[in-house]
Amino acid sequence: MAGFARPRVVLTDIEGTTSSISFVKDVLFPYARERLPAFVAAHGTRPEVRSLLADAAREGGIAGAEDAAIVALLQRWIDEDRKATPLKALQGMVWFDGYDGRHFVAHMYPDATAALRRWHAAGIPVYVYSSGSVPAQKLYFGHTQDGDLLPLLSDYFDTTTGPKREAASYRRILDAIGTPGREVLFLSDIDAELDAAAEAGLATAWVRRDGTPAPHARHRAITSFDELGF
Ligand SMILES: [Mg+2]
Numbered sequence: 001m002a003g004f005a006r007p008r009v010v011l012t013d014i015e016g017t018t019s020s021i022s023f024v025k026d027v028l029f030p031y032a033r034e035r036l037p038a039f040v041a042a043h044g045t046r047p048e049v050r051s052l053l054a055d056a057a058r059e060g061g062i063a064g065a066e067d068a069a070i071v072a073l074l075q076r077w078i079d080e081d082r083k084a085t086p087l088k089a090l091q092g093m094v095w096f097d098g099y100d101g102r103h104f105v106a107h108m109y110p111d112a113t114a115a116l117r118r119w120h121a122a123g124i125p126v127y128v129y130s131s132g133s134v135p136a137q138k139l140y141f142g143h144t145q146d147g148d149l150l151p152l153l154s155d156y157f158d159t160t161t162g163p164k165r166e167a168a169s170y171r172r173i174l175d176a177i178g179t180p181g182r183e184v185l186f187l188s189d190i191d192a193e194l195d196a197a198a199e200a201g202l203a204t205a206w207v208r209r210d211g212t213p214a215p216h217a218r219h220r221a222i223t224s225f226d227e228l229g230f
Helices: 021-041 047-059 067-080 086-098 110-122 134-142 169-178 191-198
Strands: 009-012 126-129 155-157 184-188 203-207 219-224
Touching: 021 067, 021 086, 047 067, 047 086, 067 086, 067 134, 086 134, 110 126, 126 169, 134 155, 155 169, 169 184, 169 191, 184 191, 191 203
Parallel strands: 009 126, 009 184, 126 155, 184 203, 203 219
Antiparallel strands: none
16 A cells, blocks of 8 residues: 655644553543542642632533532543543643652554654654643653653644544644644544544544454545554
8 A cells, every 4th residue: 555645744643543542541541530539639729720620510510519529520521531621631630640650651552653753853743632631641742651752742732722523623723833734644543533634624544553444435544653654
């Protein structure tokens, strides 16, 4: 199969794309779920934590509830993998302790790390767009099994830019990075995200880590970054 045309810029998802879904599901989420009550007890009076708890309570329809009820709500959202911005921000704060204490290191597929290094050397800027908060993304790439990969990345976008399944979010990212969509290649494992990116004019590659055939041909599929050919 012919490789992809070399883009001027790469925009990549994390979970299911550069990294395994199971690391997030089986390590990060349970860690946040377990540590959240103690984190809120210890840091619940910090203004930024207070305001995130209030945002979560409002979004969950329990404005003014006690911390225990808000923590229970957040734990339910973790179980549901809900992409709520205040939850993502609080999770990032809890994960900081986990990375800092070396309770775990972030997973990378070897071909993804190799590609980040190759693209950096070739002068292709790489941006990240993930539903995890920007601080959580930086923690992630700063503490991987392959070491600190932050020097290989140009910038980070999360759901404060907009939902990943809406074309407007990708248009905002193009504005922010100052590059036309046709010169940006977006990598993701979720076709609805790729649809939105394509609608905004980006090139797309559908990362299918489990190797199963794509159910439709709207996006070119790859199982490894090696197949991109640049
Ligand atoms: Mg993904």
